[in-house]
Amino acid sequence: MDDNAVSNINDIFISKKKTRKIVSIKELLLLLLPPVVMLIALYIHMVLPNVYPPGYKPTVYPVFLKLCIGIYLLFMIMAGFTPRLRERMLYLVGLFTVSFILIEALDIATLKTGRLLLPFVPSPDKIIASFTGNVGKVTESFVASMKLLFIGLFFGTVTGFISGILIGWSKHCNYWFSPVLKIVGPVPSAAWLPIAVVLFPTNHAASIFLIALSVWFPLTVTLSSAIKNTNKSWIEAARILGASEWYILFHVAVPAALPSAFIGMFMGLGASFTALIVAEMLGVKAGLGWYITWAQAWGEYARIFSTVIVFSIVFFSLISLLFKLRDHLLKWQKGSMKW
């Protein structure tokens, strides 16, 4: 009798939470909202005449919209089988819908009415076309930027860890190197540019230095201060358990300081994006920052917009990646960090 009651309750809960395969009408309507908005956008775009600039023939925007509709419907079909994807999509429905309303609004304000003027605000069609028409150049710039960024991040992180540990642990290193840290670190990379060019044999090396510097500083500061402030009772416990000073440093002080180090790395990653753009002023022949500067010189604002979009996707991905790494390495901490 009792067992039955319990299993009945379980059935109710499970059926509500997990095993429900059928999508309700309300959910279906919600999920259909973005493609409907995309269709309306497509319709408006096809029906309204193109007036600005005179004689402009849009080519890629309708294709883009159709592609988006296709991909979205594909995801919807998959969501029919995977409840988790469905949850995710239901969550994002609002953002998708509003995004496409805004894109179409831009289309109307530019191409369809000429309310926003060229060359500063191009139509969605022109922005997308400036990307699709220059995929080769953009990819080349993307690869060049990433190469520079990753080499800089690598050196900055490695030296940041080394100097953070040294300054945090050794009183001598603290005495001699923390003034260097305090003088060199806070100066923004843009200010270092002219000096870096002189100090380094090649512009490439100077660029790497600027990016590395922007990561090195916040990482060293957060790591060294966390190591200096390692919880005393952990050190005492380790000492009593027979750990040597070296063992305590690498198995107590450093792991205990890792959460702070990640905060420094997040700050450093943000600063390194700025440093990358600055570094690409040093006579490089390809790079996203260089591409933007170059496009600006030609008044090609469509390219600037599309490159900025590429930038945001790349940086968003890098930050997400660092969060994933953090959640993996710090899984011993209660709860994960969201952004």
Add this chain to the structure above:
Amino acid sequence: MAEGVDEMVEHHLLAKDITRIYDDGDGNRVHALDHFNLEIDHGEIVSLVGPSGCGKSTFLRLVAGLDLPQDGRLAYNHQPINGPHYDRGFVFQDSNLFPWLSVYDNIAFGLKARGLYRKSREKVQELIELVGLQGFENLYPYQISGGMAGRTSLARTFIQEPGLILLDEPLSALDAFTRMAIQDEIIKIWERCKPIIVLVTHDIEEAVYLSDRVIVLSPRPGKVIGEFQITLPRPRNRTADDFVHIRREVMDTLHFI
């Protein structure tokens, strides 16, 4: 006292005329211990009970080597104590586990730090089973209860097989049932190699249940005002007349402070 302390060594702790004075930050000198004397022989469990500020915890920190006395002689196995050593284990009040290590790795920490893990990794599993942590090995400290953390902390110390173990109110944060269960586990592990145990506690029943000797201290400076030998056979019955009688005697001594 080097590696591989012989099991035949008769462990011995001697504290003679120990004085430890603190500066409380306002320029006042606090006499935590003043000419304190204590001698403990091999295999004995001794409890220190007394009101807060009687220097019990100070004494444990001195024996652990985490602090040094201003005056007096403190010797373990006839060698002066001048720093921490794994042969003098310490179980902290709040378990003080390493939060970035799993239960298993916390217990294995000492062996790994001393480079003995490869040779004797089966000991870790043995200790885990002894304190009843099977199935929880891979959890992190934030995922386990206070009782499990206490067990992990005990296992982390006992795995080193120290000749002397200092317990600083290890069970004070636990509920009564968990506390009783862990008290039995302490006796169980103690019986394996019979180290000296010095226990600081506020719980008189705990002191009488575990100890061969209960020492009652006065507050500031800590002085011995009562000493009780307990010869009741183990396992002890907490409600037996002679148990209750000793408990009452200890209580009375504390009452007169």
